[in-house]
Amino acid sequence: MSEFLKVSKVMLESNGIYFIECPGCKYLHPLHVGSQHKIRWDFDGNLEKPTFSPSLMVNGGHSRQCHSFIRNGQIQFLSDCHHALAGKTVDLPEVEELE
Numbered sequence: 616m617s618e619f620l621k622v623s624k625v626m627l628e629s630n631g632i633y634f635i636e637c638p639g640c641k642y643l644h645p646l647h648v649g650s651q652h653k654i655r656w657d658f659d660g661n662l663e664k665p666t667f668s669p670s671l672m673v674n675g676g677h678s679r680q681c682h683s684f685i686r687n688g689q690i691q692f693l694s695d696c697h698h699a700l701a702g703k704t705v706d707l708p709e710v711e712e713l714e
């Protein structure tokens with residue numbers, strides 16, 4: 616059982632993994648930052664306006680591909696996303712607390 620903690624308006628955290636609600640895919644995307652994770656992102660520590668690097672690739676190479684940069688509380692979708700927000704930059708949406 617893993618516990619999700621709402622650490623700010625826009626992020627949940629569980630086990631060294633932050634989750635943002637992707638407004639393109641309409642579901643949570645994980646960003647591993649804890650040192651226990653082999654592959655991890657650099658996180659600037661700003662919970663309200665997070666910046667992660669490098670880019671976030673979800674379903675890479677598949678038809679539901681989502682590719683973005685998360686910077687300063689915004690998510691910048693690259694043009695190779697499958698969804699309608701491809702090529703756009705939007706604010707991270709508020710996350711729902713999970714039960």
Ligand SMILES: [Zn+2]
Nearest residue numbers: 637639640681
């Ligand atoms: Zn997405």
